[in-house]
Amino acid sequence: MTPTLIVPFLILIAILGSGVWVGLGLAGIGIFSLEIFRNMPVEKLLAQSMWNGLSSAELLALPLFILMAELLFRSKFIDGVFGALEPWLRNLPGGLLHTNIIGCALFALISGSSAATTTSIGRITVQELKSRGYSERLSIGTLAGAGTLGFLIPPSTIMIVYGVLSQTSVLKLFAAGILPGLLLSACFMGYVAVRAWIDPAITGTSEPVTRSELWRQRLSKLPQLLPFLLLILAILGSMYGGLASPTEAAAFAVFATAIIMAFERTLTLSTLRDAAIGTARTVSMLGLIIASASFLSVTMGFLGMPRAVSAFVGSLHLAPLVLILLLIVIYIVLGSFLEGMSLIVMTLPIVLPLVEAAGYDKVWFGVFLILMVELAQISPPVGMNLFVLQGLTGKPLSQIVRAALPFFTLMMLFVVLLAVFPGVVTGLPALLLGP
Template sequence: MTIVLLTLLGLLSATLLVGIWIGPALIGIGVVMLDLFTSRPTMRQIGLWSFNVLTSSEVVSLPLFILMGELLFRTRLSQSLFTGIAPWVGFLPGRLLHTTILGCSLFSAISGSSAATTQVVGRITLTELLRRGYNKDIAVGSLAGGGMLGFLIPPSIPMIIYAVLAEESLLRLLTASFLPGFIVAGSFMTYIAIRALMRPDIVPEHDRRISEWSWSDKLKSLVELGPVAFLIFTVLGTMYLGIASPSEAAAIGVVGALLVAVLQRALTWQSLKESCLGTVQTTCMIGLIVLGAFIVGTVLANLRLPQFISAAISSWNLAPFALIMLLMVFYIVLGTVLEGFSMIVLTLPIVLPVVLAAGFDKVWFGVFLILTIEMAQVSPPVAFNLFVIQNLTGDSQTYVAWKVLPFFLIMCGFGILITLVPGIVTWPADFLLGK
């Protein structure tokens, strides 16, 4: 078993150091290990696994969710979000700073991508906040923090990958992640309100006065939120009401995104071409990663390597809470050198059996894993959310990382909370879908 583990680590290290893309690298490693350590017909087995994995209902929904996000990226939805939310947060301490968190939360519910959420929402909210004179530090930090919600609030592209690799219901995972996502968003808004009460100067003087928006303005602003509400219902509403499966809901969401683009006069042949091309590129990249991870994970499972590692960790006699905290630190550190998708596919075949053996639920661990992946999105030097904000502001990654630190610590605290009270994650899915 030691030979198997050393072979895996050696091949993985060699491919990453050479710079081979993670998808082809995983497929190559799986083929080599299949040839070396099993007697199965390699090419026939690879063909069978490729068909089974890439035609599963969860993977079929993946390009549709990506296409929906690509289409919305090219609309004026971010402007509509800011205009629709702003009149309703004027009475809160922190005023318009809350538009970033709420905007990210709502866009996450129709996007599924953390980087896209940061880019689309930040393009409008950050520019407007800085123009009005809000404190730059808290504005940048709140955008980086709000962007972390992109993976946690459904629909979530990494959650689809986890569902495939863990062989768990995608609908249960999406349902379980909804409540934690909005609790985290509420925690971020609470932090901003407390900061504003402690330091009123983070809000410009003209915005500290009584809200300039009348009830007439607030009611009119709801029209701007109409496209977002429509898309959330078409995607999440149809799933939770039992009208559509996740893949069907994704298809409905694409139609809804096209309709929004047409109504906002943002749909041109050029934007449609760019959206389709971006979808193909992203889907192919993720598809190769998922297939490679499945091949490697299946080979390792047949060789019983996860059980071997699980037994070794069990011999440490760690309490379940200590094990999860160790994994949280492990993923945060791993996030400094790997991006989120790679972290999931490289570690899940080994980590998941260990977690299940410790008595944790598979759905619960999916939400926990996505939470830690989100934290890794703001852990330098490989931190995609920070790269996006750098492009928006021109600041250094170190500056942005320091400003997002309070939101990062809130996420850490929430990870500890759901470990102590796992029902926060599991209860919604059990209540709505049954055990």
């Protein structure tokens, strides 16, 4: 391996290992590498590449979707969704454990954030399921796995970032995430149902009700889902109906969320202030990472790193599926030490050309990469969802990791399935938006 490949990698380990912010670290890697190996005006390249990275029109949707998620987190919205789902799920094998999975999938449709999805659903279901005698380990595991759906099911903030960095249609990425998200949810529910069939004790006990009373509860609580349905219509319906771009849909969704909260009487100046501060913090962090990632991508191009790595991998003559299996292993290892956004921005310039050369398109790879980020969310020692669940439950991290392991395994197998059948990802975007 040449010094232009080894030295930036060593700089990466030194900078990120020192605890420097990821965004500053990525920029630092690019600056040091160019100063060492190239004679060029680094400051001009830094300014131009950062400006280009942040001036994409698609990025306008990012702060709006984050603001919507911050508002929803402070509303009574999720309480109503849980109440409406409870009578419909209580008689399924696994009972109310399915509320974690379906609740996370529903909230993912309007939040775009994995941590927000896990927190919003978990703050309601963790204690509720425990009080009803459900297996705490399986309750935590379903939250860990299903909470990651916030990145996969649109609208996803990380999909927007990937779309900008890879120059891929955000609308196509959103469409590509729908079917895999639903299928992965079904896999989680199937696992819970099998576990309940093997060991009925994990579902605890519930107060018996007559069939007529159960249907009365189901029908009477259905109106609690109306705000959710309106919000989904505002976001997905407007985009795929050709009425709005992702940015316009995000703006309308924020407005609709505010209207719903006003009817709930949760829209206060304090709520708006807290949501705005939370949004500003998240967007500032993401903005710095995106700008630095754009610069690092340009730096790698000048150093010839993508070309060198592509040539090396090409010389191995790996079959496409073998390449994907190798990438899964690499991303799982990296995901144990890097958070999701860093995982994407640091590997994308090198890995994307390899995957395209193997015959997979950018939309498919976007979903693949997001699933790898989801695995990183529940991979020790830095998995964000693990720490969220530790805060919600007060359990040791080791117990949460063991609870999440079956769902981690299911997600790995699901990624392999998508590699064998890529049409699961690419079919819906082609149907809705054309080739």
